[in-house]
Amino acid sequence: MPLAILALALGAFAIGTTEFVIMGLLPEVATDLDVPISTAGYLISAYALGVVIGAPLLTALGTRLPRKTMLLVFMGVFLVGNLATVLTSSYGAVFASRVLAGLPHGAYLGLAALVAAHLAGPARRATAVARVMLGLTVANIVGVPAGTLLGQLLGWRVAFLVVVALSALTILGVARFVPHTPASRVGGLRGELSALRHPQVVLGLTTAVFGFAGVFAVYSYISPMMTELAGMPSAGVPIVLALFGVGMTLGSLVVGPIADRWLRPTIYVSLASLAGVLALFTLTVHNPWTAAVTVVVLGAVGFGVTAPLQVLVMSKAEAAPTIASATNHSAFNLANAGGAWLGGLGIGMGLGYVSPAVIGVVLALVGLGIAVTAGLVDREGPGAAPTPEHRDRAAGADAEPVSHG
Known part of the structure; x- marks a missing residue:
């Protein structure tokens, strides 16, 4: 494996x-x-x-x-x-x-x-x-x-x-x-499309759109924020981008095993942490050192929510997770485009380069609200991860032994 x-x-x-x-x-x-x-x-x-x-x-x-x-x-x-x-x-x-x-x-x-x-x-x-x-x-x-x-x-x-x-x-x-x-053995295209009608799948995708948009409201404008607000030379921007990638990697490594035990709570904490880090960034962005450190943390908490949301959508799609799993990436790209547009809208309205972070806070909180609502209405309980039987179905109806080839 x-x-x-x-x-x-x-x-x-x-x-x-x-x-x-x-x-x-x-x-x-x-x-x-x-x-x-x-x-x-x-x-x-x-x-x-x-x-x-x-x-x-x-x-x-x-x-x-x-x-x-x-x-x-x-x-x-x-x-x-x-x-x-x-x-x-x-x-x-x-x-x-x-x-x-x-x-x-x-x-x-x-x-x-x-x-x-x-x-x-x-x-x-x-x-x-x-x-x-x-x-x-x-x-x-x-x-x-x-x-x-x-x-x-x-x-x-x-x-x-x-x-x-x-x-x-x-x-x-x-x-x-x-x-x-x-x-897949769920009836082909019709069976796969049925997964998109599951309320928990819809709520999971919507959580991804709003919550992840908070990350890209800032990331899309990280270069001018670093040079105009933090006073960093343009030559330092690639280093900051690499630091963001380091944070993404750390978040992915840490969150995966935690989400295996506490799926929904991991999503809640990640989104709440994202809102908090974005709020902190409005203060730390005015110094190059504190801004760089915050960017690392932003990458960690922002991308730490991606794997748990992916697993949640696959689980709630039950025996037809394929198209739901792929559509989740469409949701993340809508978040990319939407966050960039809203962040640019704030700058274009004359609110300054801090405004994308403020907008990001709002988007992350909206995503958190949707995630909590989804947990509350879920029959399995607000903090429940999928049961083993549910997870086996979500892993695919093709659970028979696999062969190499």
Whole structure:
């Protein structure tokens, strides 16, 4: 199982790298494509658009395929999308390639989390999911800075060529080490879509949208906040971004085992902590040292809620968790776009660069309120983790022994 989890996490690493590396290469992209930086920025939105559309769509289309086959198909589409980014030269073609690359993002991560949870068993589901998502966080420490540096030195397309290579390695690793698991046995697309009607799934997805938007209300504007408010030189911003990635990694490592024992309480504490850290950031952001420390903590508490929410949605989807798991990543990308928009709205209204943190506090508290409400109305009780029987169903109706192949 460790090699299978590592192969799945490598795919997450490639996905995290391609999603965020373009943010550090926008000037190079804009110059090469002969468009303003603001127009080049729409390429970030293009990728997010692909994620939101692709997560439910590709998952739905693949419901009758074995899960290992689905993983290979999704990573193949991801490879083709990034290769198209490398080979195309016009802005419109690059835009289309970013949409294509984003389509399998949520579908792959959602299914990878589901497969990892199935392989780990009910007692270690959250830990296994956190290990896969660790690929995303490590990408922000290693992949994004390294890709940015390579792109600045050798041309921005080189960064995406590296992603293509990572995608190919992931395909080889999944093919070799991930065991075969059969297709879902819940009635295909109709059965999978039924999961989205479960009130607890809806509440879980809504929690992700609002709660996680609090993180991106700040993260989207961390560069001007550091330079304008903390007085940090622009050369220090990449270090701060790497520190944010360190915090993400620590949060993923710590929260997974805790959530295995106390699922809902972990979500409550993470969201409450997120609101508290964002409120603290309005004070600490005026000093470069305190701001940098707070950024690490923000990464930890912000991304510490992702694995527990993923497990909750999979559990409440019962025997049809595949599309719910993938749609959860659409929810996180809606949070990304919504948080960035609301944070920018505060700045645009003349409220200053502190306003995104204040807005983030409100969003985190709304997410906490939704999470608590979901717990109170849950038949299993406000703090209950899924029962073993419930968790076995959520791990997939295909609970028979798996075979390698």
